[in-house]
Amino acid sequence: MGLESLFAFTMLGGLAAGAYVFETVLRKTRESARPWLVPLVVVVLFAAGLIAAATHVHSFAHAFDSLFSGTVNFGAGMVHEVAVSGLFFVLALIDLIVVAVKKSTPYALRVVTAVVALVCIVLMGVAYIDILGNSVWCNAPATVVSFVGGGLAMGLALFAVLDSEGFGTGISRVLGLVANLVLAVGIALEIMAFSEAGLDTMMQIAALIIAPVASCVLLGVATKATNARAVAIAICVLSIVGVALSRWAFYATSAMM
Numbered sequence: 001m002g003l004e005s006l007f008a009f010t011m012l013g014g015l016a017a018g019a020y021v022f023e024t025v026l027r028k029t030r031e032s033a034r035p036w037l038v039p040l041v042v043v044v045l046f047a048a049g050l051i052a053a054a055t056h057v058h059s060f061a062h063a064f065d066s067l068f069s070g071t072v073n074f075g076a077g078m079v080h081e082v083a084v085s086g087l088f089f090v091l092a093l094i095d096l097i098v099v100a101v102k103k104s105t106p107y108a109l110r111v112v113t114a115v116v117a118l119v120c121i122v123l124m125g126v127a128y129i130d131i132l133g134n135s136v137w138c139n140a141p142a143t144v145v146s147f148v149g150g151g152l153a154m155g156l157a158l159f160a161v162l163d164s165e166g167f168g169t170g171i172s173r174v175l176g177l178v179a180n181l182v183l184a185v186g187i188a189l190e191i192m193a194f195s196e197a198g199l200d201t202m203m204q205i206a207a208l209i210i211a212p213v214a215s216c217v218l219l220g221v222a223t224k225a226t227n228a229r230a231v232a233i234a235i236c237v238l239s240i241v242g243v244a245l246s247r248w249a250f251y252a253t254s255a256m257m
Contacts, residue, residue: 003251004251005052007247007248007251009052010049010124010147010247011049011154011240011243011244011247012045012046012048012049013045013046013049013053013124013151014121014124014154014155014243015155015158016041016042016043016045016046016092017046017088017117017118017121017155018117018151018154018155018156018159019045019155020042020113020114020117020155021114021121021152022155022156022159022175023159023163024111024114025114026159026163027163029104030099030104031163032103035103035104035105036096036100037162038159038162039092039095039096039105042092042096043089043092043093046085046092050085050086053082080123080126080127081123081124081126081127084116084120085123088117088120091109091112091113091116094109095110121147121148122147122148124151125143125144125147126140126143126144129143129144134253134254135196136190136197136199136250136253137250137253137254139193142190142192142193143250145182145186146183146186146187146190147186148182148186149181149182149183149184149212150183150243150247152179152182152183153176153179153182153183153211153215153239154236154239154240154243156175156176157215157235157239157240158236160172160176160232160235161229161232165228166222166228166229167222167228167231167232167235168222168223173219173222173223176215176216176219176235180219180239181212183243184208184212184213187204187207187208187211190204190250194249197253199253203245203246203248204245204246204249206245207242207243207245207246208246210238210241210242210245211238211239211242211243211246212242215235215238215242218231218235
């Protein structure tokens with residue numbers, strides 16, 4: 001696999017990391033019925049993303065061989081991304097094991113893991129800004145803000161689906177609006193970057209409408225909805241589809257430059 005593997009990793013990894021961040025922010029104490037649910041989903045999604053990423057370097061064995069043979073540039077953004085991603089996965093896995101055994105995890109561990117998760121989301125975007133030859137990727141504000149906004153918007157929506165309250169609380173709706181505003185700014189910056197490079201912006205425009213705009217509309221009517229879970233699922237689907245369109249167009253530029 002080529003860039004499809006990176007697409008899968010940043011989508012699944014960003015989704016998982018974002019969900020972990022918002023569970024930590026919104027739930028100091030996990031729901032007693034299924035305290036393991038969010039960490040389990042996070043670990044499964046992130047593991048799938050890591051497996052997809054491994055196909056980009058052919059195999060984990062090949063990656064380790066490159067690491068110890070001295071051919072890795074430790075100053076590269078992608079190397080930092082891989083290191084922090086690995087750390088987040090290990091911490092999330094420890095959290096899952098602890099909560100499965102003891103029914104709860106020390107909040108301090110969750111906070112540290114959430115901070116690493118947020119850094120991971122940021123580095124997913126930063127990893128591309130030092131790749132010369134692609135003016136869209138090298139546009140730091142567009143790339144970093146769109147990746148961060150995408151991870152946060154998708155992650156919060158996924159957490160809302162897994163959580164019993166969904167977007168039923170005021171703070172969750174406010175955070176949803178903020179996350180989607182960041183995503184909207186990121187996609188708008190990408191539209192400008194695509195336009196300056198002479199590339200078609202239709203997928204980014206569609207992504208802008210599907211993800212942040214439509215999600216914000218649903219967040220606005222969430223308090224009036226009779227089925228809170230349906231609203232959360234709809235927002236989650238819109239977020240994932242919109243970010244996927246934006247992200248696919250982002251990676252597709254590599255074949256146009």
